[in-house]
Amino acid sequence: MMYLGQGIKACLLLLLPSSIPVLALSTPTTVFTLPGPIAPASWFESLAVRPNGLILATRGDAPEIWQIDPATGEGVLLVSVTGAFNLTGIAQVTMASHHQQRPHAQTAGETYVFGSAHIPSPNQVEPGSAKVWTLQFPASTTTTNNNKNTPNDTPPIVSLLTALPTAGFINGIASWGANRILLSDTLAAAIYLMDVRTGAYTTPLTNLTGVNGIQTAPGYVYRADHAASALSRIPVDSDAVATGPAEVLASEQPVDDFALVVDGDGSGAGRAYVAALYENRVVEVVFGPAGSPGTGTKRVVVEDVSGTGTGFVSVAVLGRRAEDAGLLYVAVGQGGGSAGRCEG
Ligand SMILES: *[C@@H]1O[C@H](CO)[C@@H](O)[C@H](O)[C@H]1NC(C)=O
Numbered sequence: 389m390m391y392l393g394q395g396i397k398a399c400l401l402l403l404l405p406s407s408i409p410v411l412a413l414s415t416p417t418t419v420f421t422l423p424g425p426i427a428p429a430s431w432f433e434s435l436a437v438r439p440n441g442l443i444l445a446t447r448g449d450a451p452e453i454w455q456i457d458p459a460t461g462e463g464v465l466l467v468s469v470t471g472a473f474n475l476t477g478i479a480q481v482t483m484a485s486h487h488q489q490r491p492h493a494q495t496a497g498e499t500y501v502f503g504s505a506h507i508p509s510p511n512q513v514e515p516g517s518a519k520v521w522t523l524q525f526p527a528s529t530t531t532t533n534n535n536k537n538t539p540n541d542t543p544p545i546v547s548l549l550t551a552l553p554t555a556g557f558i559n560g561i562a563s564w565g566a567n568r569i570l571l572s573d574t575l576a577a578a579i580y581l582m583d584v585r586t587g588a589y590t591t592p593l594t595n596l597t598g599v600n601g602i603q604t605a606p607g608y609v610y611r612a613d614h615a616a617s618a619l620s621r622i623p624v625d626s627d628a629v630a631t632g633p634a635e636v637l638a639s640e641q642p643v644d645d646f647a648l649v650v651d652g653d654g655s656g657a658g659r660a661y662v663a664a665l666y667e668n669r670v671v672e673v674v675f676g677p678a679g680s681p682g683t684g685t686k687r688v689v690v691e692d693v694s695g696t697g698t699g700f701v702s703v704a705v706l707g708r709r710a711e712d713a714g715l716l717y718v719a720v721g722q723g724g725g726s727a728g729r730c731e732g
């Protein structure tokens with residue numbers, strides 16, 4: 389979420405080759421830059437990687453979702469959302485299917501949830517403007533050969549899931565089991581649990597000042613706190629209600645959104661890749677099993693992401709396929725009006 393920031397300019401999407409297993413600093417590569425003039429400010433708010441490797445990017449300065457092919461660097465305007473002003477978080481949802489999988493179906497359809505708000509100017513959110521939407525790719529458009537931004541694709545379907553007139557600012561979104569998502573509300577300092585079939589929701593987590601990006605792993609909600617510059621995790625039950633105190637994994641660390649990798653052994657140990665706001669860096673946080681004393685270990689994995697010495701890193705996501713599992717994609721806005729590497 390960038391609306392609390394200032395001086396956001398332009399937009400880059402960067403690919404950090406092999407940044408994950410490598411101990412040295414990684415050099416980012418520009419994948420895609422939004423076309424058009426750098427001013428007025430344009431920015432990507434959130435990213436989601438599709439199973440086919442394409443990246444969905446929500447724009448904070450327009451009601452648009454772009455689809456970017458990191459293999460070619462091509463990006464296309466995938467959908468313009470009628471009835472929205474500024475898009476926020478996006479995440480894929482696990483849909484429980486009532487149908488038997490067809491024997492020859494290569495890939496099921498995909499459903500994503502994204503948020504919107506009306507942000508007339510930085511730091512100003514129109515009260516009552518929060519909405520939650522679905523973006524659905526029918527199964528027929530997601531065959532395994534569909535690895536291109538081909539114009540003949542059946543366009544995905546955008547639907548309003550629900551308006552949330554009593555919410556503040558829907559920021560981060562994370563999957564929470566079949567048909568359910570968690571939504572962070574930065575202004576209400578809360579996390580909602582929503583059924584994506586009905587839009588009905590509960591508010592299992594409150595008093596979360598500064599809540600921004602959220603991620604989930606079995607038994608835990610991980611959350612950024614941009615107000616306290618901290619990353620923490622909260623042990624929760626199946627309805628995302630806290631079952632114990634939060635554990636701080638990183639402190640004194642500017643953080644917006646982050647990517648999460650949790651070890652497969654169920655211990656709770658893992659790593660986060662933090663989009664470090666105006667530090668213009670990506671910081672890795674390695675943390676221990678549940679209940680480990682102290683915070684995790686921080687390490688800068690990419691310095692000067694924008695390449696211009698100034699910029700704002702808002703989100704980091706990891707590739708999902710075997711061939712891009714070691715890739716981290718981040719979005720960065722240029723600060724200070726510098727055109728820098730925006731030639732894309
Ligand atoms: C929000 O979106 C509108 C267009 O829908 C745009 O004019 C405005 O600048 C955006 N706000 C920010 C902070 O980018």
Ligand SMILES: *[C@@H]1O[C@H](CO)[C@@H](O)[C@H](O)[C@H]1NC(C)=O
Nearest residue numbers: 577594595596597613616634
């Ligand atoms: C809210 O959180 C603060 C700091 O994390 C804590 O001191 C306070 O007791 C909490 N309030 C409630 C009502 O839980």
